[in-house]
Amino acid sequence: MCIFCILGIAILLWLLHIYMTGGVCKIKKDLSGKVVFITGANTGIGKDTALQLGNMNATIVIACRDTIKGQLVLDQLNKITQAYLIKLDLSCLNSVRQCVEDFKKLNIPQIDILINNAGVMAPQTYKTTKQSYELQFGTNHLGHFLLTELLIPYLKAAEQSRVVNVSSLAHRHSNLNFKDINLAQYANSKLWSIKYSPLAYGNSKLCNILHAMEISKRHGIKACSLHPGAVRTELMREVVQNPILNVVLKLSTVFYFLLSKSSLQGAQTTLQCALEDYDKLVDGGYYSDCKLKQPQNTNKQLAEKLWEFSAEKLRFYLEK
Numbered sequence: 001m002c003i004f005c006i007l008g009i010a011i012l013l014w015l016l017h018i019y020m021t022g023g024v025c026k027i028k029k030d031l032s033g034k035v036v037f038i039t040g041a042n043t044g045i046g047k048d049t050a051l052q053l054g055n056m057n058a059t060i061v062i063a064c065r066d067t068i069k070g071q072l073v074l075d076q077l078n079k080i081t082q083a084y085l086i087k088l089d090l091s092c093l094n095s096v097r098q099c100v101e102d103f104k105k106l107n108i109p110q111i112d113i114l115i116n117n118a119g120v121m122a123p124q125t126y127k128t129t130k131q132s133y134e135l136q137f138g139t140n141h142l143g144h145f146l147l148t149e150l151l152i153p154y155l156k157a158a159e160q161s162r163v164v165n166v167s168s169l170a171h172r173h174s175n176l177n178f179k180d181i182n183l184a185q186y187a188n189s190k191l192w193s194i195k196y197s198p199l200a201y202g203n204s205k206l207c208n209i210l211h212a213m214e215i216s217k218r219h220g221i222k223a224c225s226l227h228p229g230a231v232r233t234e235l236m237r238e239v240v241q242n243p244i245l246n247v248v249l250k251l252s253t254v255f256y257f258l259l260s261k262s263s264l265q266g267a268q269t270t271l272q273c274a275l276e277d278y279d280k281l282v283d284g285g286y287y288s289d290c291k292l293k294q295p296q297n298t299n300k301q302l303a304e305k306l307w308e309f310s311a312e313k314l315r316f317y318l319e320k
């Protein structure tokens, strides 16, 4: 009798797994002559996105912090297409500027698709960027904001360019407060804080959506954001350093596998946003499982406010 129970449960779990891995991008295009610029492509979702778009003949520029890991991906890309590697540390605004300087030296006239993919999640303790912003807001949002602004001339030089922001479902757990964007009350927390890390990550991912909503208004360039799903990547690298959370994760390995996507599956919604016909791509839209979805905690005023806040904070780096 119980054999059937076990079998039934196994089938249910498998169906759940298939549901969780959902969403496949069915669009294939010849991207010859098109240029894709993607951040954080040395591993995870970004790496698979770069390889898939490389397979479609796009010229790929990967901007990576760890360039040793980046070189390995560049070697793979060079076998299939023209590709370049530039160093980029989004947690340092000078590095963002240098990255754009290095891009200029490549003499590539335009960028057709900018994919803001790099991201950091849930650091062990409260951490900050080089310019003293909370790490997740500073890296995931401010770094990408500056990068996008500095690359606007190249996006404008392409005929129908777009910006694709890899956000997260975690944007729902957010509470943006411009008076305390760095969540200063957690600055002295020494242990991994259930209050600090998820909130700061959620806030930074909300910013990615709001940023996308505002880009086209400001620059006339289409932009969208997306949730890739729960994906097995190195994103948990900070979380597993906590011994307790590490044990919890190890114990739930089977469930983690059942409930998550491979990085190639995780790249599908990014690919959908990158490849969707220009006229069909919903400007400022938020996608998940390759479909348009409704994000939470967003509104036009907030998007506008974030833009002005970010531009003000970055004024020095934008004008220099």
Ligand SMILES: NC(=O)c1ccc[n+]([C@@H]2O[C@H](COP(=O)([O-])OP(=O)(O)OC[C@H]3O[C@@H](n4cnc5c(N)ncnc54)[C@H](OP(=O)(O)O)[C@@H]3O)[C@@H](O)[C@H]2O)c1
Residues within 6 Å of the ligand: 039, 040, 041, 042, 043, 044, 045, 046, 064, 065, 066, 067, 069, 088, 089, 090, 091, 092, 116, 117, 118, 119, 120, 121, 139, 166, 167, 168, 169, 227, 228, 229, 230, 231, 232, 233, 234, 235, 236
């Ligand atoms: N995995 C998920 O379940 C999930 C869910 C929702 C959203 N996302 C989003 O998906 C995106 C890709 O993440 P992933 O899952 O592929 O994670 P991952 O394997 O950890 O990759 C993250 C990438 O971001 C780069 N990065 C981190 N900090 C950086 C910095 N300061 N400057 C430059 N690059 C930096 C990493 O480069 P280094 O190797 O050099 O550190 C790496 O290439 C992120 O934006 C993440 O928030 C992921």
Ligand SMILES: *[C@@H]1O[C@H](CO)[C@@H](O)[C@H](O)[C@H]1NC(C)=O
Residues within 6 Å of the ligand: 028, 029, 030, 031, 032, 055, 056, 057
């Ligand atoms: C890429 O280019 C090659 C050579 O021009 C061509 O044969 C191939 O079909 C192209 N790939 C795609 C996905 O269009």
Ligand SMILES: *[C@@H]1O[C@H](CO)[C@@H](O)[C@H](O)[C@H]1NC(C)=O
Residues within 6 Å of the ligand: 116, 140, 141, 142, 144, 145, 146, 148, 163, 164, 165, 207, 208, 209, 210, 211, 212, 213, 215, 222, 223, 224, 225
């Ligand atoms: C992506 O996110 C960055 C940082 O939040 C933002 O500056 C940019 O406008 C966003 N672009 C899109 C298309 O979402």
